[in-house]
Amino acid sequence: MNSTNNTYYFLFLITGWLISVTASGQKTAGAIDLVSVAKQNGFTTFNRSLTVIQEGSRPGVRLEQKEADAGFAWLSGSSFSEGTIEFDARGKDEFQRSFLGIAFHAKDEKLYDAVYFRPFNFRAEDPVRHRHAVQYISIPGFDWPTLRKDFPDQYEQFIEPAPDPTGWFHVRLVVEKETIRVFVNDHSTPSLAVKKLNDRIDGKIGLWVGAGSGGDFANLKITPVR
Template sequence: MFLVGIQLGFAQTSKKINLHAQFKKNGLHTTNRIASPLNNEKYKGLELNEQKGEGIVWLQNQNFSQGSIEIDVKGQDVFQKSFLGIAFHGQNDSIYEAVYFRPFNFYAQDSVRRIHAVQYIAHPKFTWEKLRKERNAEFEKAIPNAPDPNGWFHARIEISATEVTVFVEKNPNPVLKVKLLSSFSDGKVGLFVGDNSGGKFANLKIIRLKSW
């Protein structure tokens, strides 16, 4: 994606963001969650507590339009207690897009639950409930050879002007590729957790594409 973007008149900039350091210098804006630092040698990041409703930790001064967002995340294999991912193009606490994972569905015995492993949403209009009801299985998919639902795994979310494409671990094939549903093409980046869910986040990297 990025080489093509450069050929079409785009340059890219890459930035690694130390979430642990951002927490210490108050570089985060937390909505409906309590964030605490992780001091693991490999995963110096943040942990968000479990709480009713959706929660987001917005990164200050990190607007994003096109490019990719990479992150290591850790949820848990507990039914309806683990929804975590990345929010982007955020305008405020209720208007944003997000890609998130449901680790408890990675290896569910129920084949219907397995296709609910990774999800794209565009709030406030396109919630997961609306998308599942009106365009079932289009904006959420199973993850082939999914990672350990109780362990850390790496995700890369590529965002163009029209599409979002999601990769997990080292799999070269996307686990989700869909058209963007929001009219906003720029906005804030945040760590996202769903209803009654917490999660762990580390090793955030943002690659931005900018036109020449």
């Protein structure tokens, strides 16, 4: 370890999480067992209830579908700045009833970034809907209606090859100082690449579902930049 560097890393296995602790604070890192986190009350939920799902080799958690605004399951004590967030997600092929993704660089439910998906648009025949498959938002100020009006087709895009709208799909989100890239199902080309719309450099991480929606999540992995 470089003695000239004031950052020291220690690894602890806590409630199924791999946590990297630095001299400047706690950073979330590694593969996170969502089932263990849920069973040990490691989520702080808002506007949704959360349950465990066990499906063979892909155990995970489910945020309920509810007639309400956006819902969150915050990873308690999490902190993330730059790096990669990976997860599996599953929504529904129901028009305007399936919005799910990940929130990051968050302070609370009114101050966060998010990347989310609209599975009902993955294979839509309507070309306009097809282009609205993956979305970046920055709250407050830059929710999807504002971005679609002022920056059409810039902060939302299609996904090719299109995932099964009712099946699991894998997401790799690369967050850098000024840019965000979204890769789906291990494809080498990003489905979405955008500039961040705020100057926040860190914050907590949470599972996210949109208005009237629920969603399933599994295999969360967080790899921060050292």
